[in-house]
Amino acid sequence: MAEKDFQRIPILDYSSLKYPDKRRDFIAQLQHALLNVGFLYLSNSSIEMKVVEDLKSYIPRLFNLSKDEKDKVRMSNSPHFLGYSRLGSELTKGKVDYREQFDFGTPHVCQWRPGDSEYKRVWGPSQYPDEDAIPGFKDTFEAYLHQISELATELIRLMAEALGLSPESLSKFYDTKEKMQGLCKIVQYPISPNPSISQGVGPHYDSGFLTILLQASSHPGLQVQNLSNEWVDVPPIPGTFVVNFGRALEFVTNGLVRATSHRVISPPMGSTSPRYSVPYFHNISQDVWINSPQSRLDFPREILELKEIRGDLTRTDSINFSDYETDVSGDVYLNGRVKSHPDVAQKHYPERFKKFFPEGLPAQGMAY
Numbered sequence: 064m065a066e067k068d069f070q071r072i073p074i075l076d077y078s079s080l081k082y083p084d085k086r087r088d089f090i091a092q093l094q095h096a097l098l099n100v101g102f103l104y105l106s107n108s109s110i111e112m113k114v115v116e117d118l119k120s121y122i123p124r125l126f127n128l129s130k131d132e133k134d135k136v137r138m139s140n141s142p143h144f145l146g147y148s149r150l151g152s153e154l155t156k157g158k159v160d161y162r163e164q165f166d167f168g169t170p171h172v173c174q175w176r177p178g179d180s181e182y183k184r185v186w187g188p189s190q191y192p193d194e195d196a197i198p199g200f201k202d203t204f205e206a207y208l209h210q211i212s213e214l215a216t217e218l219i220r221l222m223a224e225a226l227g228l229s230p231e232s233l234s235k236f237y238d239t240k241e242k243m244q245g246l247c248k249i250v251q252y253p254i255s256p257n258p259s260i261s262q263g264v265g266p267h268y269d270s271g272f273l274t275i276l277l278q279a280s281s282h283p284g285l286q287v288q289n290l291s292n293e294w295v296d297v298p299p300i301p302g303t304f305v306v307n308f309g310r311a312l313e314f315v316t317n318g319l320v321r322a323t324s325h326r327v328i329s330p331p332m333g334s335t336s337p338r339y340s341v342p343y344f345h346n347i348s349q350d351v352w353i354n355s356p357q358s359r360l361d362f363p364r365e366i367l368e369l370k371e372i373r374g375d376l377t378r379t380d381s382i383n384f385s386d387y388e389t390d391v392s393g394d395v396y397l398n399g400r401v402k403s404h405p406d407v408a409q410k411h412y413p414e415r416f417k418k419f420f421p422e423g424l425p426a427q428g429m430a431y
């Protein structure tokens with residue numbers, strides 16, 4: 064089972080958790096995904112399919128809103144980096160990401176007060192398009208957000224168990240619900256308009272512990288990079304979610320868990336519709352120092368031996384989010400947002416903006 068490299072993404076059946084024998088299998092497969100792949104498909108999850116189908120039916124309508132409606136909720140209105148970003152506003156590795164997106168957070172009341180750390184201001188309320196322009200969208204999306212964040216909380220427990228830890232041992236990186244906010248994007252990858260454009264989003268690692276992705280249309284395009292530098296396709300499988308692990312979890316487990324580089328290829332010319340996806344990033348607490356003694360996790364010997372058998376991970380891509388080594392999690396997150404969305408930062412975090420962009424506003428942000 065414990066292959067060092069992978070050619071395919073394992074599919075884990077969440078409903079098997081109900082049966083003790085199958086549950087053991089699920090935990091073993093989860094361990095394999097954590098250590099060796101960094102990605103998995105989850106089938107039969109706790110998310111109601113009706114909520115998913117309702118959400119999917121709204122997505123084309125969301126992107127078909129008029130420019131005016133989209134501009135009303137543009138991200139630069141928001142000190143929380145939540146709102147609409149137009150097509151091609153971010154770069155990854157110096158190349159334009161050919162995608163358009165809305166960033167929403169799980170419902171959250173901003174708790175920042177003057178004098179608090181600046182990163183506390185990053186979490187706050189979302190901007191939703193006018194109810195009249197897209198009736199029922201907000202309720203449907205919030206139902207989805209609620210279910211996906213509950214699933215993520217449960218997965219964090221199962222991941223701890225799969226790593227030989229007590230189920231709550233990763234929960235110390237999460238605060239009580241009202242102090243937390245997850246980020247969920249709704250993304251449109253338009254059909255490539257000419258052969259020189261194919262980067263939906265360039266190769267990158269996610270930053271946190273856990274991402275749960277809904278591929279909301281039938282397009283392929285998502286690919287993950289194995290240790291032989293091959294790009295492995297992760298096509299949509301109806302009824303499943305894609306789960307992956309990020310840099311913070313890789314750091315805090317001292318490389319035991321694998322964060323895996325991934326990218327999205329735009330729907331090629333000749334496709335008949337755009338690709339849609341909905342990634343949910345299950346953020347960790349803002350006050351966590353990943354590199355502090357309090358964050359240390361004591362793995363049982365047999366788990367550490369598995370890591371030795373596997374060996375250290377070679378890097379398939381340039382590192383992003385290496386600032387977990389030195390910075391508190393809230394600052395790593397805010398800095399990531401500043402780099403991705405400099406126009407928002409210039410308006411709401413002018414001092415920090417100047418540190419990253421001493422020469423003034425660039426034409427695009429740097430996503431990764």
Ligand SMILES: O=C(O)CCC(=O)C(=O)O
Nearest residue numbers: 250264269285327340342
């Ligand atoms: O759209 C996708 O399938 C993946 C998006 C992604 O990797 C990201 O936004 O971090």
Ligand SMILES: [Fe+2]
Nearest residue numbers: 267268269325
């Ligand atoms: Fe990603």
